[in-house]
Amino acid sequence: MAQAGKDKKPKDDKKPEAPAEEPRPVTVAFDVMGGDHGPEEVIRGAAQLTLETPHIHALLVGDRDVIDKALENIRHNAERVAVHHAKDWVSMTEKPAAALDEKQDASVLVAARLVAAGEAEALVSSGNTGAGVLSCARSFKLIPNVRRAALATVYPTQSTHGTREDPFSLILDVGATVDASADDLVAVAVMGTAYARIISKNPQPTVALLSNGTEAQKGPPRVVEANAKLSKMSSLKFIGNVEGVDIPKGTADVIVCDGFVGNVCLKMLEGVSETVVELAKYAYKEKLLWRAGLAMLSSGIERIKEVTDWEQYGGAPILGFDRVFIKAHGRSKAKAIFNAGKVAAKAANNNLAKAIQDALPQA
Amino acid sequence: MAQAGKDKKPKDDKKPEAPAEEPRPVTVAFDVMGGDHGPEEVIRGAAQLTLETPHIHALLVGDRDVIDKALENIRHNAERVAVHHAKDWVSMTEKPAAALDEKQDASVLVAARLVAAGEAEALVSSGNTGAGVLSCARSFKLIPNVRRAALATVYPTQSTHGTREDPFSLILDVGATVDASADDLVAVAVMGTAYARIISKNPQPTVALLSNGTEAQKGPPRVVEANAKLSKMSSLKFIGNVEGVDIPKGTADVIVCDGFVGNVCLKMLEGVSETVVELAKYAYKEKLLWRAGLAMLSSGIERIKEVTDWEQYGGAPILGFDRVFIKAHGRSKAKAIFNAGKVAAKAANNNLAKAIQDALPQA
Numbered sequence: 001m002a003q004a005g006k007d008k009k010p011k012d013d014k015k016p017e018a019p020a021e022e023p024r025p026v027t028v029a030f031d032v033m034g035g036d037h038g039p040e041e042v043i044r045g046a047a048q049l050t051l052e053t054p055h056i057h058a059l060l061v062g063d064r065d066v067i068d069k070a071l072e073n074i075r076h077n078a079e080r081v082a083v084h085h086a087k088d089w090v091s092m093t094e095k096p097a098a099a100l101d102e103k104q105d106a107s108v109l110v111a112a113r114l115v116a117a118g119e120a121e122a123l124v125s126s127g128n129t130g131a132g133v134l135s136c137a138r139s140f141k142l143i144p145n146v147r148r149a150a151l152a153t154v155y156p157t158q159s160t161h162g163t164r165e166d167p168f169s170l171i172l173d174v175g176a177t178v179d180a181s182a183d184d185l186v187a188v189a190v191m192g193t194a195y196a197r198i199i200s201k202n203p204q205p206t207v208a209l210l211s212n213g214t215e216a217q218k219g220p221p222r223v224v225e226a227n228a229k230l231s232k233m234s235s236l237k238f239i240g241n242v243e244g245v246d247i248p249k250g251t252a253d254v255i256v257c258d259g260f261v262g263n264v265c266l267k268m269l270e271g272v273s274e275t276v277v278e279l280a281k282y283a284y285k286e287k288l289l290w291r292a293g294l295a296m297l298s299s300g301i302e303r304i305k306e307v308t309d310w311e312q313y314g315g316a317p318i319l320g321f322d323r324v325f326i327k328a329h330g331r332s333k334a335k336a337i338f339n340a341g342k343v344a345a346k347a348a349n350n351n352l353a354k355a356i357q358d359a360l361p362q363a
Numbered sequence: 364m365a366q367a368g369k370d371k372k373p374k375d376d377k378k379p380e381a382p383a384e385e386p387r388p389v390t391v392a393f394d395v396m397g398g399d400h401g402p403e404e405v406i407r408g409a410a411q412l413t414l415e416t417p418h419i420h421a422l423l424v425g426d427r428d429v430i431d432k433a434l435e436n437i438r439h440n441a442e443r444v445a446v447h448h449a450k451d452w453v454s455m456t457e458k459p460a461a462a463l464d465e466k467q468d469a470s471v472l473v474a475a476r477l478v479a480a481g482e483a484e485a486l487v488s489s490g491n492t493g494a495g496v497l498s499c500a501r502s503f504k505l506i507p508n509v510r511r512a513a514l515a516t517v518y519p520t521q522s523t524h525g526t527r528e529d530p531f532s533l534i535l536d537v538g539a540t541v542d543a544s545a546d547d548l549v550a551v552a553v554m555g556t557a558y559a560r561i562i563s564k565n566p567q568p569t570v571a572l573l574s575n576g577t578e579a580q581k582g583p584p585r586v587v588e589a590n591a592k593l594s595k596m597s598s599l600k601f602i603g604n605v606e607g608v609d610i611p612k613g614t615a616d617v618i619v620c621d622g623f624v625g626n627v628c629l630k631m632l633e634g635v636s637e638t639v640v641e642l643a644k645y646a647y648k649e650k651l652l653w654r655a656g657l658a659m660l661s662s663g664i665e666r667i668k669e670v671t672d673w674e675q676y677g678g679a680p681i682l683g684f685d686r687v688f689i690k691a692h693g694r695s696k697a698k699a700i701f702n703a704g705k706v707a708a709k710a711a712n713n714n715l716a717k718a719i720q721d722a723l724p725q726a
Contacts, residue, residue: 175575179583212538212626220542220623244630260583261624263575265631267607 023055026345027082029120030337032062033089033107034127036330039063040070042126045337047076052338054080056345059120061086061111084119086110089127092330096130100138108132112139115323122324122344124315126332132325133176133318140321143353145360149320150188151176151259151327152195153266155247169250170196171210173259174266176318180258182225185209186233187360189226191319192254193236194355199343204237205253210261211241222258235359315340322353386418389708390445392483393700395425396452396470397490399693402426403433405489408700410439415701417443419708422483424449424474447482449473452490455693459493463501471495475502478686485687485707487678489695495688496539496681503684506716508723512683513551514539514622514690515558516629518610532613533559534573536622537629539681543621545588548572549596550723552589554682555617556599557718562706567600568616573624574604585621598722677702685716 028049032042039062046058057080060067064085071081088103090096100109108125112135115123125132133151142149150173172192177184189207196205209227211219216227218241230238242251247265257265315328315336324347328340391412395405402425409421420443423430427448434444451466453459463472471488475498478486488495496514505512513536535555540547552570559568572590574582579590581604593601605614610628620628677699678691687710691703 178575178581210627212541212623212630218541223623244627244632247631257627260575260586261627264573264607264620264624265627267575268610268628268631269607 023345023349025055025057026122026348027057027059027120028122028124028341028344028348029059029061029084029111029114030341031089031108031111031123031125031127031132032060032067033086034091034125034131035328035332035337036092036126037333039066040074041333042337043067043070044074044334045332046341047071047074047081048334048338049341050077050080051075053342053345055349056080056341057082058341059084059111059114061114062089062107063087084110084114090131092128094128094131096128096134099128100131100134106131106135109135109138112136112323112325115325116140121348122326124326124328124337124340124344126315126328126330126337126340129175129327129330132327136318136321136323136325140323140325142320143322143357143360145362146187146191146320146356148177148180148184148187149318150191151318152192152316153262154316155269169247169253169255170205170316171247171255171257171262171266172316172319173257174262175259176320177258178260178263180222182222182229185222185226185256185258186229187320189230189236189238189254189256190359190361191356192256194359195317195319195347195352196253198347198350198352198355200253202253206237206239207254207256208239208242208246208252210244210247210255210257210265212243214241214243216240226256233361315343317343317347317352319352319356324348324352386708386712388418388420389485389711390420390422390483391485391487391704391707391711392422392424392447392474392477393704394452394471394474394486394488394490394495395423395430396449397454397488397494398691398695399455399489400696402429403437404696405700406430406433407437407697408695409704410434410437410444411697411701412704413440413443414438416705416708418712419443419704420445421704422447422474422477424477425452425470426450447473447477453494455491457491457494459491459497462491463494463497469494469498472498472501475499475686475688478688479503484711485689487689487691487700487703487707489678489691489693489700489703492538492690492693495690499681499684499686499688503686503688505683506685506720506723508725509550509554509683509719511540511543511547511550512681513554514681515555515679516625517679518632532610532616532618533568533679534610534618534620534625534629535679535682536620537625538622539683540621541623541626543585545585545592548585548589548619548621549592550683552593552599552601552617552619553722553724554719555619557722558680558682558710558715559616561710561713561715561718563616565616569600569602570617570619571602571605571609571615573607573610573618573620573628575606577604577606579603589619596724677704677706680706680710680715682715682719687711687715 030046032039049056050058059082061084067083086105086107088106090099090106108131111123114120116139152170152172153174155169170192193207211223315326318325326340326344393409395402412419413421422445424447430446449468449470451469453462453469471494474486479502515533515535516537518532533555556570574586678689681688689703689707
């Protein structure tokens with residue numbers, strides 16, 4: 001092993017690094033209201049971005065008094081933070097359409113309008129998902145040849161521990177469009193591929209159709225037809241149908257389904273993890289020996305949690321509009337908001353909408 | 364507290380117990396081939412039934428040589444065991460339709476024909492699910508006013524630890540019919556309720572419709588329409604829409620969906636548990652301390668497993684036919700087959716098909 005040391009080049013001999021590619025400046029609008037942990041966590045995440053990523057400017061949208069007061073105590077780069085006042089906001093429990101009809105100055109809607117007007121290039125919100133989707137629909141334009149938008153989610157997968165660099169799969173649609181035609185499913189596959197390509201730096205992500213069997217003829221007519229169409233598209237790396245078991249396995253980089261199936265799946269996964277937590281609590285209370293065992297395991301559990309931590313994926317996009325919207329989880333704390341802002345800036349900087357438009361089959 | 368003792372009646376004073384209700388004799392046909400663990404496990408489970416439940420007769424269908432040889436070494440009540448030879452069988456990996464077309468003497472199809480002919484009153488198989496459904500479709504009749512059959516599954520739920528006596532929910536359809544109309548979904552709700560009523564001894568099981576939101580207007584048109592129809596049916600305890608999160612929670616006794624959504628969900632749950640096992644293995648290898656922790660936890664994990672053990676539910680029915688078919692899991696060992704046989708006998712003895720027919724809305 002001493003030999004290995006000799007092979008090392010002396011420090012002063014190393015080649016000068018190529019100058020880091022300077023991303024162009026991009027402004028991300030943050031809806032600071034409506035998340036589960038209140039405005040401060042969102043402001044904290046956005047503020048951190050202005051310190052760590054020189055090309056990102058944060059436009060904070062929400063109650064100005066709340067934001068100004070919070071900024072007094074949070075380190076940030078004042079040159080890269082702007083505030084836009086919005087007097088209302090939509091809570092998690094409100095019905096999206098009714099709330100937005102009533103509150104024309106709700107923060108998420110105001111933020112979407114600012115993005116539509118070019119004041120910012122991307123939007124991040126950790127608030128009410130329906131209100132976010134609807135704010136986009138009311139403020140942005142659909143990309144030509146996209147009939148309906150799709151909401152994505154990222155799900156950490158088993159393949160984390162394998163060879164894949166990106167420890168998640170993208171699943172979409174998970175609720176924007178409950179009744180999708182074959183052509184809608186094809187558009188969803190194209191949009192998901194374009195997004196994965198940009199965000200994961202994966203030039204050719206694999207894309208699959210969720211069905212009740214891997215054979216091409218499995219599933220309801222819309223799925224069978226979509227399979228036939230996708231099979232003919234050389235621009236995609238379509239690997240055919242996958243089954244529910246393939247979601248956690250991470251068989252494909254992008255899994256495509258209609259918003260009804262996707263929403264049911266997504267919520268079931270949330271339910272399963274809650275159930276596991278419940279069972280663990282039950283075991284915990286039961287017996288001192290188990291408690292000791294759990295304590296001994298805790299650092300291992302922490303490690304597993306780290307790998308499967310959705311916070312590091314920074315939220316998931318709504319695809320199909322001419323502007324970028326990254327929906328962060330309602331439970332997002334500063335770290336998740338920070339990552340969502342980074343993802344939003346990356347999508348905007350790589351012109352996601354144009355990438356989708358170019359990849360879509362022409363009508 | 365001494366006072367309480369005085370209230371106890373002396374032992375000899377107790378009322379003679381009512382004679383246990385004697386269930387009428389019932390013959391269950393077992394497809395002994397095609398399960399993951401081979402014929403012996405199926406034979407062992409069926410044999411145990413003939414020892415423990417005097418009213419159940421077992422008709423073993425499969426390769427006679429294999430069965431006879433196995434019976435030599437397995438305790439059973441010879442008066443209640445019969446054998447019917449079938450020279451072929453369908454493996455797990457075969458395509459059901461093609462396999463049954465080719466193998467007219469496949470054990471599952473022969474067994475279904477025997478049930479149709481009245482040689483037995485119920486069928487249990489742990490083999491290829493598609494071949495089981497298709498054997499029923501080719502041998503049994505659909506109940507009047509049922510347009511399509513539904514395959515159910517039982518899923519252990521969180522509510523195990525609560526007040527409910529039955530620690531599972533019934534979910535159907537999970538794959539028999541991928542494209543269901545509103546009327547099909549209503550029929551599925553009626554069939555699931557009738558089954559839960561008989562098997563769980565729950566006079567009024569709650570039934571819910573799986574959707575992407577709890578509001579009645581959520582979901583694709585077929586689901587919205589089914590919600591409206593079910594809401595008007597006083598014979599059911601319809602609690603409205605539930606979401607994916609409610610499946611593991613066990614919010615409803617019977618959860619209704621089309622076979623496409625149900626199949627995706629079911630297979631995803633299988634994938635999730637495999638992933639958890641993988642993660643645990645990964646942790647296990649990683650560190651000695653964790654290994655010690657897991658060892659200390661093992662009796663707790665065993666207890667949790669016991670509660671959530673699908674083997675005790677003995678398989679799930681295919682509903683809609685005039686005869687009873689219980690599909691046991693492919694991984695069933697003797698215990699699961701034993702329980703599946705008990706469930707099959709109970710369904711037959713309580714005239715499941717008639718109960719469904721009576722409960723269906725008249726066309």
